[in-house]
Amino acid sequence: MERGGVNGADIGLSDARVEMLRARLGDDLVLSGADTERYCRDWHGDITTGTVAVIRPRSTADVSAAVKAIGDLGLSIVPQGGNTGLVLGATPDDPEGQVVISLERMTAIRRLDVDDFSAVVEAGIVLSEFKDKVEAAGLYFPLALGAQGSCRIGGNVSTNAGGINVLRYGMTRELVLGLEVVLPDGSIFDGLSTLRKDNRGIDLKQLFIGAEGTLGIVTAVSVKLMPPAEQVATALLGLNALSDAIALYRRARRDCCDLMSAFEFMPPVAFTLAREVMPDLVMPMPGDYPAYVLMEISGSGLVDIEDLMHRFLEGVMEDGLVLDGVAAGSRAQARNLWLFREGMNEGQAKRGPHLRTDVSVPLSKLADFVQQAEEAVTLALPDCLCVSYGHVGDGNVHLNVLPPAGLSRSESDSLIYQAKGLINAVLARFGGSISAEHGIGRLKKSDFASGLPETQARLLGAVKRAIDPKIIMNPGCQLNFAEDS
Structure with missing residues (x-):
């Protein structure tokens, strides 16, 4: 760089x-x-x-x-x-x-069709602005990210962004109906269909979703919209162990079905980190439990979401899965609970350079992976702080490692590099992915290439050379395609 x-x-x-x-x-x-x-x-x-x-x-x-x-x-x-x-x-x-x-x-909404539950929008519109305009039309776009006040739809598509609602609505890929893309020779691929079912051969738009701009520039997107969630119930729960979060999630999937829209796990240090950047935040429940879950269920129509949450929490607390908890009584209280989840990220950034991972493992192995990876880092780098959190419903873990304060940049970088190697070694044993939702970019390119099977590398190279033979579109991102060519 x-x-x-x-x-x-x-x-x-x-x-x-x-x-x-x-x-x-x-x-x-x-x-x-x-x-x-x-x-x-x-x-x-x-x-x-x-x-x-x-x-x-x-x-x-x-x-x-x-x-x-x-x-x-x-x-x-x-x-x-x-x-x-x-x-x-x-x-x-x-x-x-x-x-x-x-x-x-390029921020225009070219079309918003309430009867078709779809919109065609230009790639440069900020995600939160688009969501607000969709909401004003009485609909809902479910992609939700911590950076939604700054990220743009084209980037969401190009990275196949995830976020907190993946377990209910899927990654960005599941929300895209069509694309408009400028190709490396300047020609325009016009695939802005809003059809739900279109089985005419290979679905070309899928080539560009998650390609991080290496095959072309997404200029417009047609997306699915949903009915708005008129009722939302949010709860913060204290658990005895991360393994209990997996059991709790299994129970929630059974009892709440597809009405569950978010299920996040956080460590106790999350609240400390959040208060370092938002000192006015007040811990909503007493105690210092080994693990926390922030869950949300939502719906509309005739379903009583508040009653469903109440009955669910009553059952899991009686059975001992949850030690303590608090349910938000208003949208403002729910927002306060989510501020701890969001503030945790800002608190880590405030402490300086650190390792930010974005890995995924099978859901059934999530707790074991976190335990073994944290143990590996703590044993080798005892002065570093591990902060593990993420999306239980899709096996996505952000296992971050914060070097101690007062180090030079080179010293911090050395610890970050060592920690990444330790975590990736554990991840390989669990058959996981080094990128669950952030993409590969330039930062993870070497790790991606080193673990890429030969057949997959050959196919990716063939696609790149077919669409971008001069290797002019975002070279250096994902793979060294110029060397491959």
């Missing part, structure tokens, strides 16, 4: 390329110099790079023109949405050879 100084000849070359881009695309679309800095910094501010220019198109036609112009200059492209990713997938890594195309200006 780091590069050496740029000499005068390089600066002149960059300036010439920028002027060529301005001549082809117009001054309004092209940023250069200091104006590009915020597009070249990762979400946590750990990495800052550079780029030849940033293009900010206003339409799909603009994107197509920009892709052609960049290709004609022999440069490559890094597509970017909200730049909230955690694996450097949208962060340029070749300041003299790459141009960022930001979709932030």
